[in-house]
Amino acid sequence: MSERRNDAAKAGIGLGTAIAVAISWSVNKSIIWAIVHGVLSWFYVIYYALTRPGGLSG
Numbered sequence: 001m002s003e004r005r006n007d008a009a010k011a012g013i014g015l016g017t018a019i020a021v022a023i024s025w026s027v028n029k030s031i032i033w034a035i036v037h038g039v040l041s042w043f044y045v046i047y048y049a050l051t052r053p054g055g056l057s058g
Contacts, residue, residue: 016041023048 017038023045024030024037037044049055 013038014041016045020044 020041021034021038024034027048028034
């Protein structure tokens with residue numbers, strides 16, 4: 001079972017990338033920005049959470 005999970009994680013995109021692309025698309029509606037933010041993945045997700053009202057800072 002563990003081998004199957006590792007193979008799936010290596011084959012696909014990561015969770016941070018998926019979240020970053022989804023956030024970017026919902027905000028910008030641009031494939032280019034979605035790709036850029038997908039590359040940045042968790043850095044963009046954390047930035048978004050810190051800079052938006054109601055994010056991590058409350």
